[in-house]
Amino acid sequence: MTHIQLSHGGGGEEMNRLIHSLFFEAFGNETLLQSEDAAALHIKSPIAFTTDGFTVSPLFFEGGDIGKIAIAGTVNDLAMMGARPLYLSAAFIIEEGLALEDLRRIVASMSAELARSSARIVCGDTKVVPKGACDKLFITTSGIGEIVYGGISAHRLCAGDAIIVSRDIGAHGATVLAAREGIGIWGDLRSDCATLWGAVAALLEGALSIHALRDATRGGLAAVLNEWAVASNVCIELEEEAIPISGPVRGLCELLGFEATDFANEGTFVLALPKAQAPRALEILRAMELTCNAALIGEVSQKRPGRVILKSPWGSSRYLELPKGELLPRIC
Amino acid sequence: MSLQLRDLYEGFRDAEVIKALSKRITQESEALREPLHVMEVCGGHTHTIMKYGLKQLLPQNIRFIHGPGCPVCIMPKERIDHAIDLSRMEDAILCTLGDMIRVPGSKGSLAEERAAGRDIRPLYTPLDALKIARENPHKKVIFFAIGFETTTPMSAALLDAAIKAGVENLFLHANHVLVPPAVDAIMADGRAKVNAFIGPSHVSVITGSKIYEPLPIRYGTPVAVSGFEPVDVMEGILMLVRQKNEARCAVEVQYTRAVSREGNTKAQALIERYMEPRAHFRWRGIGDIPHSALRLREAYAHYDAERVFAEHLGNEPIDDHKLCICGTILKGLASPKECKVFGTACTPSTPLGSCMVSSEGACNAYFRFAEV
């Protein structure tokens, strides 16, 4: 057997074998192996709870795959709330005909990503659907984390806060776009897909007053900052030149007329905290591999509440708007 | 590739250079006898001006009037309806470039058709259409070709490759428009206050700067063919100010790193081989302009979607949304902010008119890169 067949989802013997051989082996832990109708958990502290559905085409790309994103994405959502990731669920919707080898690779990559945080998969589900009913594979993960640092919120930014981004932006969006459109790769475009709990944990332990923290996924940096500006009714002023963008991402944007600030990221976060603490936060971040490009990109003011302003090095400025609609290249 | 690309823009965004140019222009423009109304013909320049905030670096007596130079913006509704009708044919795959799929015609947009299940594919390069035609030999693959002189050679190259490969299920719907007749139409109208031009960059790489030579003679307007980087545009403006102050008017090329007088003669020959001027073409908002677009030559009529599928296509002119003033903007008579629905009923995700769709459209550039 080399491909997933419909009978795998029928509740029959073949499906059981598949689940056991593949998922249990990769994710095996006491709770999961109990195979009860639901996982029984013991949590005493306040918790954060999140869910996300993952679809990406192509399934594999430079720097990651759908499995890696499905784990990192949910773990990161918890981390952004100051919560230590504990328990995850994973549901797979598999299109008939998916190569078993691909599924194996994806599951192995999920298991490798789980090892980067304290999270474990404690329950899950699999459905196989007829060809055409989904695009190869959709994964939904939910997660519960123990809140170890309370009060982080999009509503807490205030004038005098510094805005820090954890690394160069836009790598995931640019990589997936280039792969999907078969645009030759320039330099090395590589998704930033990564579990951020390590970096966040280091910050949380750094005796800092973190006001807001968010991973810049869909809608990119532009979306996060605009949401913050509106939620906290403050103005965010950015120095355009300070925003880190890698050469290959910049090149892709130049060529096709995109803005790196609109591109999705899967392992990049933005942080707001009092300006005086910015040097310490940067020091902590830059000491770690994933966030060694962390940069101070701007600050919070009351100039135009609800708006994000981008200042050019030659003295002009404009608003950074929310990305609108499907990202499409310019004509020439 | 990334290296070459970087060579193209590095140095052309240097803050010190831009500031120095801004100062120079401000000083020298004091001697201008009348305000300079610069039409940047090409949407790529509109994009640069807004994205880099260049208006803020210029004195009061220099103003931009945004021209008709975006192939998406000038596409009239009936042509977009053609694309939709073609996509609705049995066994059809409709391919087009980028933004085109968002422009509303009278029956909605291609994006809506795609959501309704039609096979519509935005391409990054026209040659992908050939690949799609080969992979789907039993389908009719139609390339809805748009663009100014810049993209025309690529469509001609696509046709050339299809003929050489013996591919017979690929068709072109040609909407290739020409810059000079449009500029003439706007100037002949007499209402636009344009007294200087920034000439397109990419268009000119293909055509050469010679195509603008009639402008100074006919309208007494200086022309500066400029690149797309902020330094390019600022240098172009300075050239225009100097011509005015020295009472000269000529075609000057700022973008010498890519533009010659003759242009790319190979590309021109390729176009000449496969395409010929149409008697007239209707521009959105501007109206009928004679000889302002190309179509496939008679000898290649069997590749021409407009002729092969004529029975599916209507040809009645369809006007724009009543509130949309795209036409007035494209003629250089209004600025996007004068439109009553700008930024309210009309935004990039719910465009009422085409100028809000493409990143080179004036309304889109004003929305995305709103000045503080």
Ligand code: SF4
């Ligand atoms: S680059 Fe060419 S096609 Fe694009 S807006 Fe300018 S003139 Fe039009």
Ligand code: SF4
């Ligand atoms: S804002 Fe919209 S409706 Fe108004 S002119 Fe521009 S495109 Fe047309």
